[in-house]
Amino acid sequence: MNIHYPVCTWFRLVFISISSLVILSQPSYADSLPVQTIRLKPEPFYIELSRTGRIDYRYITNLSFKTNGFVDQLFADAGQRVYLDDSIATMELTDLKAGQDTALARYNKTQQDLGRAKKLYRDKTVSKDFLEQAEIEAVQAQSDLEKVEYDINKAQITVPFDSIVVERLVQPGEQVSAGSPVFSVASIKESNLVVRLNLTQQEIDKIERLMKVSITLANQHQISGRIITIGAVADAETGLYEVEIAPELHGNQAFPGQWVKVTIGISRSQQVYQIPMLALAGIVNGNANFVVHDQGKYSIQAFPILHMDQQFIYVPAEGSRIKVVTRGWDRLVNQLSQ
Template sequence: MNTFSYYSLGIALVMALGACSSGSRDTGAGLPGGNDVIPVRVQPLAAKGSAGTVAATGTFTTDDETALAFRSGGIIEQLLVREGDPFRKGQLLAAVESTEINTALQQVRLGLEKAERDYRRARQLYADSVATLEQMENAKTALDAAKQDVERASYQVNHTAITAPFDGYVLQRPVNVGQVVGPGTPVLLVASKAKGGWLLKVGVSDRQWSAIRVGDAATVTTDAVPGKELRAEVTRKSEGVDPQSGVFNVYLKLAEAPASSLASGLFGRATIQLEQTSDVWFIPYEALMDGDAGKAYVFVTNDGQTARRVAVNVSAIQQDHAVVTAGLEAGGSLIVSGSPYLRDGSHITIK
């Protein structure tokens, strides 16, 4: 290669490097550097006195709604009530065929008679020094076991029928006469006349469940009582998720309900007023950075010259703001614009 070729190649490399440098400068134009002062907008941080509300829907029930079932399974022989029927305490509601259970009772009674004869004979033989003490004691043990068998069989016979535990009415009758049911299978769903009060059973998410406290006040509305808000309060919360609906159940007890206006299963809407347990902050959701599963970051400033990155807990995102429950206790001012250009310790100027 001659001298001219080396010279031409050197000029080409210099021009290429210059072009790359120029391109790099153009790409970064307009972005603040690490020492730049970044203009931002801020708003004062002040904790609010309200923790907000939870809206939920559900159905009305009573505080003694009960599923009735047979102690032992069998073929249903009698169903003496239908859905919606009223009943009185002690009234016979349903029964299963008892032939098999009665036969078992007769068998154990015969066994008891034999055990009694064996024990009397063993006791007499022991008194005549023919039988040993062990033989007499074994006969006594067999007698005691036979008595227990009779008691167990009698208990089974006494539970072949279902009687009403209180005055009430039938909500559901999921079975029919002639159907075979197993032990514990619900036969009748019943409720009282709501003497203990009406409940609205609502489903909420896990985050709402954790925010709701027993005793929180609520208002309830239903189409069955149009134009009226019913006062209620949270009386209990489920300790596990409902496997059918996948939500957590919360029970609201009505302070009072219009007579004959409510029925189990009616639809209702509730607004639960959360009890204030700690300070909360309502901030623009544009100020949040890197949100994930209730955690996020915001930038604040205490001196108006330096930005500080802090972690916050976000409990809810509402119409035009986010609800923060922790992380802003130090006060200062929240940076609401310019956050994407900031790093922890960035220099700022307030617009």
């Protein structure tokens, strides 16, 4: 059975393994083996981060009614394709119709009252204040009627663009308030698809927006993509940062929920030594210690860690070639420490 660990857990396992190399005693036959070294030359810093990502919608839009009421009918469900101007939900109109009748009756009365007030004002039997009050009430009644008619016309939800229903959030008969989400939908355009993956703090420090990446789809087809967002805050549980990548699909089949492989090539002009992990003599205060052979002498040297993976540790190159001990460094460390 294959066990897949989260990235943060993997790093803990690496450091535990490293500590074991330093702390555990070597088998007795190792004492008789000759010291082995490897000669390394400076080379440009280049690594590849390979992570598993997931295709997802970049933008999801919540659709809602523009007035309070009870849900009457729903015409769509999760996973269904819907299209521009489709009606996918209606609201029960009984209360709204009753409100419309009341508003219409009040509107008609205020129009009659306004007409009578104008006649009385012309006959100089009422003051101008009386006429103005009648005008105000007529305007208010007209506004109330228009609002109710607007609510009736908007007592349905129509689709703003060709999309797919991501989630249905209510049931028929439920009371909802204006603006309360009823459906979540996502555009079906390829430009609305992204690849999401999680990286550590050390890894996001090495990437930047618009950096080009390689994506291997589920059908093993490889496409390109670019990093478009880098999370500013780590997830509270995992300590990882979410990264969004825009894939260049061009008709290649990709669906939300699919897992893909993302390879990010990172290069710098900085010269580094790529030292095998088995040469690591310890990590002290964030620096990697190695036993170095120079001019017939052995010494312990500490290097800042730029990057480390399962095979190598990348450290700044501080000169030309160096010779690092890969076997027998434990005996040498003991001797150099005495």
